[in-house]
Amino acid sequence: AKKRGRNRAEIFSENLLAAAIHTKRSSDELLVAIENDEIVPFFQPQFDARTLDIVGVEALARWQHPTRGILTPDKFLDIAEGLHRSGDIDAIILQKALFQATRWRARDLNIPHVSVNISAQRLKDETLLAQVESLNIPKGSLSFELLESISFDGQDKALRSVIGQLKELGIDIEIDDFGSGHASIVSLLDLDPKRLKIDRRLIMPLQASGSQHRLVASIIEIGRSQGIEIVAEGVETMEHVEILRNLGCHALQGYAFAKPMCAESFVQFVENWQGE
Numbered sequence: 314a315k316k317r318g319r320n321r322a323e324i325f326s327e328n329l330l331a332a333a334i335h336t337k338r339s340s341d342e343l344l345v346a347i348e349n350d351e352i353v354p355f356f357q358p359q360f361d362a363r364t365l366d367i368v369g370v371e372a373l374a375r376w377q378h379p380t381r382g383i384l385t386p387d388k389f390l391d392i393a394e395g396l397h398r399s400g401d402i403d404a405i406i407l408q409k410a411l412f413q414a415t416r417w418r419a420r421d422l423n424i425p426h427v428s429v430n431i432s433a434q435r436l437k438d439e440t441l442l443a444q445v446e447s448l449n450i451p452k453g454s455l456s457f458e459l460l461e462s463i464s465f466d467g468q469d470k471a472l473r474s475v476i477g478q479l480k481e482l483g484i485d486i487e488i489d490d491f492g493s494g495h496a497s498i499v500s501l502l503d504l505d506p507k508r509l510k511i512d513r514r515l516i517m518p519l520q521a522s523g524s525q526h527r528l529v530a531s532i533i534e535i536g537r538s539q540g541i542e543i544v545a546e547g548v549e550t551m552e553h554v555e556i557l558r559n560l561g562c563h564a565l566q567g568y569a570f571a572k573p574m575c576a577e578s579f580v581q582f583v584e585n586w587q588g589e
């Protein structure tokens with residue numbers, strides 16, 4: 314009854330104001346975090362489905378927050394995007410991941426390739442090609458994961474040209490979250506990707522038979538017929554490992570093997586796995 318004192322429009326605008334203040338605060342904090350070097354890569358290994366050898370690693374952004382601990386991208390990527398700074402985060406992760414890769418080589422760890430996520434913003438950023446060119450990447454050792462939802466359909470010649478130049482510089486292209494968007498298969502295959510990553514929302518409900526099983530089987534079949542490696546992400550159980558091996562999936566990534574880890578823990582993990 315008393316609450317009726319304020320009308321809905323007032324309450325609504327107070328909530329908006331509170332949200333705006335919150336966003337402003339988080340934005341300022343994130344900008345400081347970028348300056349203070351608090352954005353770091355975590356590493357999650359990928360395994361050959363047959364031999365269980367490590368075939369690669371995905372670098373995933375984390376915010377080492379001074380008071381809140383390690384924050385995952387759902388806590389800051391949207392904010393970064395709103396600030397037009399998600400490209401900066403990609404650039405930081407790429408640079409730091411490659412720095413770690415030099416340490417792995419120095420310790421004789423065998424990690425055939427590193428994958429980083431590249432946002433649409435970063436892909437459109439002219440400094441991307443310059444950054445990659447300055448890095449002198451050995452062919453096949455670095456791949457860029459591009460979301461299926463980045464529109465490759467339309468007539469986006471500019472994007473295709475950037476991708477073509479990245480490939481000339483030795484970068485492999487992977488389509489991330491494959492099967493979750495609406496991009497046409499033809500337009501994706503036209504990019505000549507090295508790998509397709511099956512979206513974890515397709516892997517989670519996977520069973521030994523049934524429609525989900527047929528769907529995943531047909532994606533793997535497309536990969537085989539086109540010479541594209543298929544990576545399953547979000548592989549959480551040994552049952553899924555078994556099913557995906559039997560389907561001929563190339564590589565597996567998920568909690569069944571390892572969660573994303575800080576650089577130090579990742580080195581220890583690999584040393585154990587490779588029997589050092």
Ligand code: C2E
Nearest residue numbers: 373374385386403406430431432547548549566567568573
């Ligand atoms: P993604 O690229 O699809 O990355 C896979 C996500 O699944 C990661 O979440 C990973 O921690 C999580 N994951 C891995 N294995 C399992 C599993 O077995 N079960 C479940 N439930 N989840 C698993 P994370 O690290 O929170 O990243 C979320 C998303 O944020 C990523 O999804 C990616 O789209 C984006 N992201 C992360 N790092 C970067 C970056 O440096 N740049 C850009 N542009 N985006 C990034």
Ligand code: CA
Nearest residue numbers: 371430458489
């Ligand atoms: Ca990814």
Ligand code: CA
Nearest residue numbers: 489490510546
């Ligand atoms: Ca993914």
Ligand code: CA
Nearest residue numbers: 489490512513
């Ligand atoms: Ca995803």
